[in-house]
Structure formats: C-alpha cells, structure tokens
Amino acid sequence: xxxxxxxxxxxxxxxxxxxxxxxxxxxxxxxxxxxxxxxxxxxxxxxxxxxxxxxxxxxxxxxxxxxxxxxxxxxxxxxxxxxxxxxxxxxxxxxxxxxxxxxxxxxxxxxxxxxxxxxxxxxxxxxxxxxxxxxxxxxxxxxxxxxxxxxxxxxxxxxxxxxxxxxxxxxxxxxxxxxxxxxxxxxxxxxxxxxxxxxxxxxxxxxxxxxxxxxxxxxxxxxxxxxxxxxxxxxxxxxxxxxxxxxxxxxxxxxxxxxxxxxxxxxxxxx
Amino acid sequence: xxxxxxxxxxxxxxxxxxxxxxxxxxxxxxxxxxxxxxxxxxxxxxxxxxxxxxxxxxxxxxxxxxxxxxxxxxxxxxxxxxxxxxxxxxxxxxxxxxxxxxxxxxxxxxxxxxxxxxxxxxxxxxxxxxxxxxxxxxxxxxxxxxxxxxxxxxxxxxxxxxxxxxxxxxxxxxxxxxxxxxxxxxxxxxxxxxxxxxxxxxxxxxxxxxxxxxxxxxxxxxxxxxxxxxxxxxxxxxxxxxxxxxxxxxxxxxxxxxxxxxxxxxxxxxxxxxx
Numbered sequence: 303x304x305x306x307x308x309x310x311x312x313x314x315x316x317x318x319x320x321x322x323x324x325x326x327x328x329x330x331x332x333x334x335x336x337x338x339x340x341x342x343x344x345x346x347x348x349x350x351x352x353x354x355x356x357x358x359x360x361x362x363x364x365x366x367x368x369x370x371x372x373x374x375x376x377x378x379x380x381x382x383x384x385x386x387x388x389x390x391x392x393x394x395x396x397x398x399x400x401x402x403x404x405x406x407x408x409x410x411x412x413x414x415x416x417x418x419x420x421x422x423x424x425x426x427x428x429x430x431x432x433x434x435x436x437x438x439x440x441x442x443x444x445x446x447x448x449x450x451x452x453x454x455x456x457x458x459x460x461x462x463x464x465x466x467x468x469x470x471x472x473x474x475x476x477x478x479x480x481x482x483x484x485x486x487x488x489x490x491x492x493x494x495x496x497x498x499x500x501x502x503x504x505x506x507x508x509x510x511x512x513x514x515x516x517x518x519x520x521x522x523x524x525x526x527x528x529x530x531x532x533x534x535x536x537x538x539x540x541x542x543x544x545x546x547x548x549x550x551x552x553x554x555x556x557x558x559x560x561x562x563x564x565x566x567x568x569x570x571x572x573x
Numbered sequence: 574x575x576x577x578x579x580x581x582x583x584x585x586x587x588x589x590x591x592x593x594x595x596x597x598x599x600x601x602x603x604x605x606x607x608x609x610x611x612x613x614x615x616x617x618x619x620x621x622x623x624x625x626x627x628x629x630x631x632x633x634x635x636x637x638x639x640x641x642x643x644x645x646x647x648x649x650x651x652x653x654x655x656x657x658x659x660x661x662x663x664x665x666x667x668x669x670x671x672x673x674x675x676x677x678x679x680x681x682x683x684x685x686x687x688x689x690x691x692x693x694x695x696x697x698x699x700x701x702x703x704x705x706x707x708x709x710x711x712x713x714x715x716x717x718x719x720x721x722x723x724x725x726x727x728x729x730x731x732x733x734x735x736x737x738x739x740x741x742x743x744x745x746x747x748x749x750x751x752x753x754x755x756x757x758x759x760x761x762x763x764x765x766x767x768x769x770x771x772x773x774x775x776x777x778x779x780x781x782x783x784x785x786x787x788x789x790x791x792x793x794x795x796x797x798x799x800x801x802x803x804x805x806x807x808x809x810x811x812x813x814x815x816x817x818x819x820x821x822x823x824x825x826x827x828x829x830x831x832x833x834x835x836x837x838x839x840x841x842x843x844x845x846x847x848x
Contacts, residue, residue: 378759408761418756422774431770435761443770485756492760 329356330389331496331528332377337386339372346372348552349386352530354496359522359529361543361560363536365572368549370532371415374498377530378407391495408435411489411497411527413518415504417481421474425465425484428473429456432491459487462521479510486518490525497522499531503538511535515542536568638819645827646820653809653821657828659723660805661836663798664791667727671734671791672784675700678735679742685754686746686768700743703736708794712803723804730791730798737787745779746772781847785840792836796829 332354339347346369354360362370375381377388379395388395393406411432419428426445433442433452440447445456460466463483473481482502489497502518503511515535519542522529533539539546540560548556548571556571599607680686681696711732715725753771762770773780799807806825813822 380755380759404761404763406761407759410759412756412759414752414756416752418752420753420771420774421750422777423770427770431757431762431766432760434757434763434766434770438763438766440769443766488756488760 329392330354331356331358331391332530333387333389334373334377335387335389337373337376337388338384339369339376339381340384346552347376347383347386350549350552350554352547352554352557354528354530356495356528357526358544359519359531359542360545360547361539362530362532362547362549363534363539363568363571364532364549369552370549371500373549374412374500374530374532377498378410378412379403404435408492409495411492411494413482413485413489413497413499413502415501417473417478417485419473419481419484419488422472424470424472425460425476425480425487426453426456426469428484429459429487429491432456432459432488435492456487456491459490460484462490463487463517477510478506479514482506482514483517486514486521490521494525494527496528496530499529501532501534504534536565539568540565641819642823642826644820645823646818647824649821650824653806653825653828656799656806656809657832660795660799660807660829661792661832663723663726663730663805664788664795664836667730667795668734668784668788668791670727671731672738672780672787674731675735675738675742678739679746680768682739682743683746683772685751686764686772688764696739697743700736700739703732704740705736708733709797709801712798712801716802721802721804726795726798726803726805729803730795733794734787734791737790738783741783742776742780745776745783749775778847782844785844789833789837789840792833796833 330353332352334350334352337347337350337352338345346367350369350373352360352362352373362373364370372381376383377390377395379388379398383396390406391409393402395403395406398406419425420431424445427443430442430445430448430452433448433456436442437449437452441449441452445453448456457466457469460469463486465480465483465487468476468480473484476484482505486502499518503515506514515538519529531542540563543560546556546558546560546563546568547554548568550571678696678700681688681692682700684693687693687696708729711729712726715728719725719728749772753775754767757767757771795805796807796810799805799809800811802808806829810822810825810829813819813825
C-alpha cells in the first residue's frame with residue numbers, strides 16, 4: 303500500500319473503465335478474414351477467419367506449427383500476410399503507411415513468449431519503452447531522460463505487477479517470472495485497447511506460470527482490455543478465455559464459447 | 574539385474590547407423606584450390622627473400638646500434654614530452670571523432686537497420702575504402718589538403734578509426750538479439766527509437782571494446798604519422814635517426830613505449846571496469 307501511495311496512477315481518470323468497455327461491447331476490435339501466409343513452400347495460414355469483440359478474451363489453441371504465432375504477428379503486420387484482410391480497432395492494417403501503422407500499433411499491446419526486454423537496461427527503462435509511439439524521442443528511451451509524469455506512470459505500472467522495488471535493476475538480472483511481469487507492465491504503459499499474448503507463460507515453470515497468468519488476466523480485465531492469447535495450457539484457455547478458437551494445420555477447426563467445454567473434448571484438437 | 578554400465582556393448586553399430594567419416598574428402602575443385610594456395614605460399618617465401626644467414630649475419634649491426642643508444646640522452650626530454658603529448662592528443666581526438674562519425678555510418682551499414690539497400694551498400698563501400706587505404710596514405714592526402722602538422726594526422730586517424738569502428742560496430746549491431754527490436758516494433762516505436770533504446774544498449778559492450786582498441790591502435794599509428802609531416806613524435810624520431818643521435822632516439826623510443834603501454838593499461842582497466 304505504501305508503494306501505491308508513493309506512485310499514484312497518473313492515468314486513473316484517463317483509463318477506459320471496464321464498465322465503459324462493456325458499453326462498447328459489440329464493436330469488433332479484431333476482424334481477420336481469409337488470412338493466408340506462407341513461408342517458402344510451407345503454407346502456415348490457409349484462409350483463417352477470426353473475430354474478437356471489444357472487451358472479449360479469446361484463447362487461441364492448437365499444436366505447434368499450426369499458425370497461432372503467425373496469426374498474431376500478421377494482425378500487427380510484424381509479418382506481412384500474403385492474402386486476406388485484417389481490421390484492427392476499425393482500421394484495415396494493410397492500407398496503413400508507416401506512421402499510421404505505428405499509431406495503430408501503439409494502441410495494441412503484445413506480450414511475447416520470451417519477454418523480449420532490452421537486457422542491459424533497467425526494468426523502469428523497459429517499461430518506459432511502452433511510451434515510444436505516444437511520446438517519441440529520447441524521453442522514452444531511458445528513464446533518466448524521461449519526464450517526471452512518465453516516470454511516475456511507469457513506476458505505477460511496475461507497482462501493479464508487484465515490481466516497483468525492482469525498478470532500478472537491470473532486466474538481465476531478473477528472473478523469468480519477473481521479466482515477464484516487466485513485459486506486462488510495458489504493455490500496460492501503452493494504455494492498450496487490445497492485447498495480444500503469444501504463450502505468455504510458456505517459458506516459465508508451472509508455479510511462476512500460474513502466478514503470472516493470473517496476474518496478467520486480472521490486470522487485463524481491470525483495464526477492460528480486449529484480449530487474444532495463445533496457450534498450450536488448455537486449462538488456461540478454459541479458465542481465462544470467454545471464447546476459444548482452435549487452429550489445426552493453418553485452418554480454423556473450432557470457434558466456440560468456453561462455457562460448457564471440457565478438457566477432453568479440446569484434446570482432440572491436438573490429435 | 575544387469576548393471577547398464579558393465580553390460581557388454583555391441584562392438585559394431587547397427588547396420589545403417591555407421592558414424593559419419595572423420596574428415597570430408599575434398600572435391601576436385603577444392604583440392605586444386607588447396608594446391609594453388611600452397612604453391613603460392615612457396616612462391617611468396619621465395620619472393621620475400623627470407624634468409625636465415627642474412628638475419629644472423631646482421632645481428633652484430635643490431636647489437637652495435639643498441640650499444641650506441643645506451644645511455645639514452647635525456648637532455649631533450651622537455652621537447653620530446655611536448656611532442657609525445659601532441660601525439661596522444663592527436664590519437665585521442667582522432668579516435669573520439671572517428672567513433673562519433675562511425676556510429677551513423679555503422680547503422681547505415683547494418684542490414685536490418687539501414688533505410689535502403691542502396692544506402693547499405695554505399696556505407697559498406699565507404700567503410701571498406703576507409704579500411705583498405707593505410708593511415709600513412711591518408712596522412713599524405715591530408716598533409717596536402719590542410720598542410721603539415723597535427724591537424725592532418727588527426728584527420729588521418731579519424732578516417733582510419735571510422736573504417737575500423739564502422740565495420741565492427743555494424744557487425745555488433747547485426748548480432749544483437751532481434752526479440753527486443755520486434756517488441757519495440759510491435760508497440761509502435763520508430764526506427765530511431767528501436768536503434769537508440771534496443772540496438773545501441775545491446776551493442777554497447779562491443780562498442781566500448783572496439784573504441785578502446787581503436788584508441789590503442791591510433792596511439793601506435795600516431796607515432797608513425799610524424800614521418801610524413803602529420804604531427805606528433807614521429808618527426809622527432811626521424812630527425813634523431815637521420816642525424817645519428819642514437820641516444821636521443823633511444824629516449825624517444827622509450828617514451829613511445831611508455832605512452833603505448835600506459836594507453837593499453839588504461840584501456841584494459843577501463844574495459845574491466847565498464848564491461
């Protein structure tokens with residue numbers, strides 16, 4: 303509590319409350335239509351359709367190599383799709399030029415399987431990187447150059463993932479679980495409307511994985527953020543997803559609400 | 574129960590699972606290439622006029638020269654000290670400027686950071702050109718351009734450093750992990766943000782290492798540049814040798830040795846402290 307008092311959220315009144323997001327429910331935050339992607343002769347996505355409504359949490363499951371990660375990367379054009387269309391927060395990403403694409407990406411958090419922090423920088427500087435699109439320039443590169451209000455916001459994000467006391471530590475000295483928490487704080491710093499998470503706890507041991515996943519989902523729900531996450535933990539998919547989409551060999555084979563689904567039924571996706 | 578460590582092993586591997594050959598037999602073209610390389614080495618030995626007898630016959634001359642140098646003459650220590658300071662100043666400023674200018678050059682010469690392939694090849698070409706032309710030749714060019722003195726030497730060292738650091742900085746940036754860069758791309762960072770907040774910090778240890786090596790190299794080079802009138806202590810050494818003032822030459826050589834050694838020790842200690 304002491305830490306919470308020390309770093310009051312500078313954005314508490316600016317954040318979209320869960321209630322307001324629910325009011326906007328029905329709007330589509332992500333609409334993927336007929337998405338195709340090949341790497342060389344290997345066709346990874348063969349015309350996938352996925353839609354995610356505002357405020358919804360969708361779990362994407364499937365065996366290794368079925369195209370889950372490629373789908374997420376195509377949604378942000380980290381990988382250029384070969385065909386189909388992606389509408390993200392109401393914008394066709396294929397039509398955007400560099401600056402417009404960066405502005406759109408700024409509204410979308412991405413939590414990677416490996417945290418992808420800059421190893422030699424402090425946890426605080428890594429969280430401040432979430433500002434890069436909102437406030438370009440040296441102020442978002444390293445924490446000593448950042449504005450006070452931004453440092454406070456970054457500290458607040460770190461505090462929300464329980465790492466305010468580790469702010470000055472270099473990222474490469476943190477444990478796997480701590481690093482992933484910093485990556486989540488970096489995503490929070492973006493004030494995202496939508497978050498993609500690519501197996502966010504796959505590189506963690508089971509105990510740390512459960513802890514980080516619970517924290518991640520709780521924070522995203524608090525923020526009222528739309529969520530699309532991939533996971534091999536079927537239990538996570540059922541517990542944390544409102545809806546479940548399964549891919550197999552580059553095609554969608556299942557799209558159903560998680561309510562009423564059983565683990566045994568889902569295992570057939572991996573058969 | 575059979576102890577797996579004492580159980581007899583099959584003397585021959587199962588059919589179809591033979592170990593790969595220890596060495597690959599070279600193809601005809603590779604064999605010919607090796608043969609040509611060997612023949613050229615033999616010719617090079619002959620072309621270099623290597624002579625063991627010539628070396629041993631010359632040893633007394635070396636001993637005679639060393640004897641004439643002892644004891645070193647320290648009467649001109651003050652002007653020698655000033656020249657030595659000028660030499661180090663040239664090396665330091667040349668290195669600092671070279672490192673600063675080589676940073677953008679290295680970014681352009683890094684495949685995944687360059688703004689355009691044409692810029693990449695132009696930057697790579699420029700770095701290669703700076704590297705392949707020896708610093709003594711650069712010094713000659715700059716003596717003609719800006720006249721005799723340390724400014725010409727500093728410019729020569731700067732260009733030489735740009736060639737050296739540009740190549741190694743670019744390689745260090747090529748080798749940085751792509752994960753953090755992808756994460757920053759995903760959150761909407763621009764190219765300058767990715768370079769300054771992900772690539773540079775990751776490559777920083779290599780940058781520091783290369784820069785310190787570059788300072789050592791520039792210190793050694795700055796001694797020689799004086800021979801073509803580009804400032805520094807080299808001209809003092811040349812004059813002393815030309816006038817057969819071997820004791821003075823010995824003092825200069827010892828001072829150069831002390832300077833190079835001090836710079837190497839300093840750079841080694843900085844490396845350990847920073848990295």
